[in-house]
Amino acid sequence: MANTAAFGEIGLVPLRQSTFNPSHRPFFSLSFHNTAISSSPKLTAALSFTQSQGFGFASKEQKRTDLVQTSAVRELRGSLLSAQGHRFAIVVSRFNDLITKKLLEGALDTFKSYSVREENIDVVWVPGSFEIGVVAQQLGKSQKYQSILCIGAVIKGDTSHYDAVVNATTSGVLSAGLNSGTPCIFGVLTCDTLEQAFNRAGGKSGNKGAEAALTSIEMASLFEHHLKPLE
Ligand SMILES: Nc1c(NC[C@H](O)[C@H](O)[C@H](O)CO)[nH]c(=O)[nH]c1=O
Ligand SMILES: CC(=O)[C@@H](O)COP(=O)(O)O
16 A cells, blocks of 8 residues: 555655766755655655755655755856867758858858867868768767757758758757767758748848857857766
């Protein structure tokens, strides 16, 4: 028989683990909500673990025990001001290079304005956006770069080929990042018309290549300074 009464109605929800670095103090918040839980050896162990960590818990049947005030929540984020020593790769599609060259120009201008040295940027040209993923993954696995920026422009034609290319490119860039552990940034335009593409490559809607470069800088910093696995 579940001795729910022994624990009352508690949900232990670790709301935030403050850091991936084991040497830092893990931080957990406890939240209480009306979820009937049945006790089990695992749960008992979990509760005893949390108790041994200086957490207590209160329930209808138990008086408050040693609930320790934990430290303030810490937030981790990458910085745009620490790009100097980082290395970046840019994978750019030659297909629709009338557009992709402008996206690349915007990205390079952004890297320069955030003090990324030219010798720390490698640009790799591929035939089309479909080829970006596999190249990004290889570059990511090389561990030579803190971030890989992927630039392309997929523009709708008369057939459903557009959907195939967009879907493949999107999952290719996502998989490259997940498989390599190096941030791969999606700077690929997916447009219905050439005009939409021009507007996003330095026109009235800005330059998506420049925007993606900012993301690349931030993610490089986040990974390098906060998420790098301990050697
Ligand atoms: N139509 C577009 C393409 N198509 C080419 C593919 O990306 C790929 O190179 C080809 O299917 C061979 O594998 N690529 C773009 O980047 N943008 C397009 O609009
Ligand atoms: C995104 C594409 O592949 C597209 O440019 C191809 O055009 P279409 O669908 O007219 O063959």
